Amino acid sequence: MRRITTSQFVDFTWSAVALVVIVAAMTIGGASASSGSEHGGASGMVQAPSADTSPDLAVEVKIDNFAFTPGVITVKSGTRVTWINRDDIPHTVDSTQGKFKSAAMDTDDKFDFRFTEPGEYPYYCRMHPKMTGKIVVQP
Numbered sequence: 001m002r003r004i005t006t007s008q009f010v011d012f013t014w015s016a017v018a019l020v021v022i023v024a025a026m027t028i029g030g031a032s033a034s035s036g037s038e039h040g041g042a043s044g045m046v047q048a049p050s051a052d053t054s055p056d057l058a059v060e061v062k063i064d065n066f067a068f069t070p071g072v073i074t075v076k077s078g079t080r081v082t083w084i085n086r087d088d089i090p091h092t093v094d095s096t097q098g099k100f101k102s103a104a105m106d107t108d109d110k111f112d113f114r115f116t117e118p119g120e121y122p123y124y125c126r127m128h129p130k131m132t133g134k135i136v137v138q139p
């Protein structure tokens with residue numbers, strides 16, 4: 001009985017040694033595998049998407065300090081232009097051709113218009129006619 005018990009203990013010891021060896025081998029293998037995936041991550045960064053493919057055509061013109069910024073902006077047909085008043089006094093956006101006309105815009109008010117026909121669309125502020133800007137719409 002005693003010999004069998006000892007023999008079982010020895011078997012257990014060798015099993016434990018084998019387990020340690022397997023775990024050590026997996027750890028080393030895992031380390032080399034993770035360094036391989038770091039290389040994969042670096043090549044993935046090269047494939048950054050282009051920022052110029054957005055289907056949502058929208059631009060913003062800021063009104064501040066008695067000026068439209070940008071004063072002249074070129075957009076693709078179908079683009080929605082949003083004016084936002086960042087000034088602390090009211091302004092308007094009025095097409096000189098009567099194509100669009102905003103109400104008086106208080107601070108942080110917005111006005112938007114979608115340009116669907118190519119052409120040039122000059123505009124001004126009817127409260128301050130020296131404030132002018134232009135939207136150039138390309139096909």
Ligand SMILES: [Cu+2]
Nearest residue numbers: 091125127128
């Ligand atoms: Cu104004």
